[in-house]
Amino acid sequence: MTDQPDQAYREYVADRLPMLRRLAHLLCHDWHRADDLVQATLVRLYLHWARVAAATDRDAYVRRVLVRVFLSERRTGWARRVVLVDVAPDSPTTTDADPAAAVAVRTALAGLPPRQRAVLVLRFYADLSVDQTAEALRCSSGTVKSQTAKALASLRRALPDDEPATIRRGAGR
Structure with a gap:
């Protein structure tokens, strides 16, 4: 690559890196696996930067690549070989109004199958339309x-009964 495409790539990555890590x-x-996912995504982007x-x-385009990297990782033997332990995740300081509710929602989200989780993240976090999400997946x-309906129903079942009603309804979408 010449310097101009490299510069455009560097600027894009510098601007979008926080969003990619959160997604x-x-x-x-x-957070460690998220960094690995982002790194694999960025490598693919660099290799195909002209496209x-x-x-x-x-x-x-980048969200689609990130989700595909995540889903393909879940299909490989790595996900079956690695035993994840039940410890508190290391995460940056949260600004959630109700940290307990946020933990409950994240825990319930983590219990979903990868494809359902991807649908919810793209629809409600990345704020994509149904058609945009379908294209990405x-x-x-x-x-x-x-998949959205099934995932939201699973979240409702997984959340404790004492969670606020707004969380249990799935943000009204």
Whole structure:
């Protein structure tokens, strides 16, 4: 690559890195794995930067790559070989109004299958439409809708009864 595309890549990454880390953390619930996901995503972006730079919506392209890296990691033997222990996650300081509710929601989200978790993160955290989420996951809009409904139902069942009603309703979407 010449210096101009490299500079454009560096500027894009510098601007979007915090957003990519947060999105990756929501998918995998571990800051170290999130960094690994982002790193693998950035390598793929660098290798195909001409295609990324030509995309009409770079952020959508990058989110799609990140989600695909996450889902493909979940399909490999790594996810079956590694035993995760039940310890408190290391996370940056939170500004949640109710930390206990936030922990309960994150715990319930972590219990979802990877594809359902990806649907919820893309729909409600990244604020993508049903069609944008379907495009990112390479599935139909109907699949996104059904996976969203199943994931929200699972979250409602997983949350304690004493959680605030607004959390149990799934943010009204």
